[in-house]
Amino acid sequence: xxxxxSAGAPTVVRLAQYTKADQEEILGSGDDPFGVxxxxxxxxxxxxxFGIRHDGRLVAHTGLLRLPVAIGDAETEVMGLGGVAVAPxxxxxxxxxxxxxxxxxxxxxxxxxxxxxxxxxxxxxxxQRLGWHPLDNDVLVEQxxxxxxPMPLRTMVTPLHDDARWPSGPVRLFSLPM
Numbered sequence: 001x002x003x004x005x006s007a008g009a010p011t012v013v014r015l016a017q018y019t020k021a022d023q024e025e026i027l028g029s030g031d032d033p034f035g036v037x038x039x040x041x042x043x044x045x046x047x048x049x050f051g052i053r054h055d056g057r058l059v060a061h062t063g064l065l066r067l068p069v070a071i072g073d074a075e076t077e078v079m080g081l082g083g084v085a086v087a088p089x090x091x092x093x094x095x096x097x098x099x100x101x102x103x104x105x106x107x108x109x110x111x112x113x114x115x116x117x118x119x120x121x122x123x124x125x126x127x128q129r130l131g132w133h134p135l136d137n138d139v140l141v142e143q144x145x146x147x148x149x150p151m152p153l154r155t156m157v158t159p160l161h162d163d164a165r166w167p168s169g170p171v172r173l174f175s176l177p178m
Contacts, residue, residue, distance in 0.1 A: 012102035018049040044176045050102045059087040060095040065178045072169020078116040079107035080178035113164035118153040132156040139171040
């Protein structure tokens with residue numbers, strides 16, 4: 001992965017950090033850039049970041065974070081994917097697909113069998129086209145004050161390895177959502 005040049009195809013790079021200023025460079029400085037403030041949830045920052053620059057400007061991003069979960073009676077880990085953002089003027093060019101694919105490629109080296117994301121309803125079909133599958137059951141997530149709440153967004157998963165099968169049963173995230 002190398003820095004992209006404006007004359008060639010967009011290239012994903014791993015970012016050393018991802019700051020509020022980086023997010024504003026992509027999405028602007030609105031109060032609710034991801035459209036999830038209505039959930040009232042507290043979110044975790046991601047730890048590994050991928051981005052695309054175009055003409056010297058960051059125009060796309062996604063991040064990853066390893067998270068502990070219980071699925072049925074089994075405790076395991078998933079790679080949480082979040083913070084997917086594409087600059088409004090750059091949408092529709094496949095940049096989300098590129099940053100998500102790069103993040104999943106990296107996630108495959110981390111050990112967990114699945115990646116998980118939380119999605120606003122209008123974006124479910126986009127993620128399905130990228131190979132993600134909506135879960136039918138509610139997912140419980142932790143919130144400050146030792147509260148356990150149902151995730152109001154659609155939870156989607158994708159296998160990170162060919163032989164990975166998502167177990168049946170209720171899902172609980174042992175952390176804040178990402």
